[in-house]
Amino acid sequence: MPAGSNAKRERQYEHIKKSAQERGESAGRAKEIAARTVNKERARAGESKTSSTTSTRDPKSASQRGGTRSHSGAQGPTKDQLYAEARKRDIEGRSSMTKKQLQRALGR
Structure with missing residues (x-):
């Protein structure tokens, strides 16, 4: 200290x-x-x-x-993080989506 x-x-x-x-x-x-x-x-x-x-x-x-700024840098969350969220929400076609498409599908 x-x-x-x-x-x-x-x-x-x-x-x-x-x-x-x-x-x-x-x-x-x-x-x-x-x-x-x-x-x-x-x-x-x-x-x-x-x-x-x-x-x-x-x-x-x-x-x-308490981490409210986590993953909110210049480009936001990574594609892997977006993909994981899309999987949780059961969004169809997520495996072939780009980062931008994942963002749009998740409403970001």
């Missing part, structure tokens, strides 16, 4: 690290995830000396977002 963190952030760090390890992350990766999450929370709360604009102006904290 960074210098200057309080007991709450220490507990938060340990909880996040433990959760990541339970999900199967390596010890090093779990520490990294926990440190990044806690540092972002500290920045949002004004507890750190420096912080990025996204850390302080983001409408929701990382813990509140």
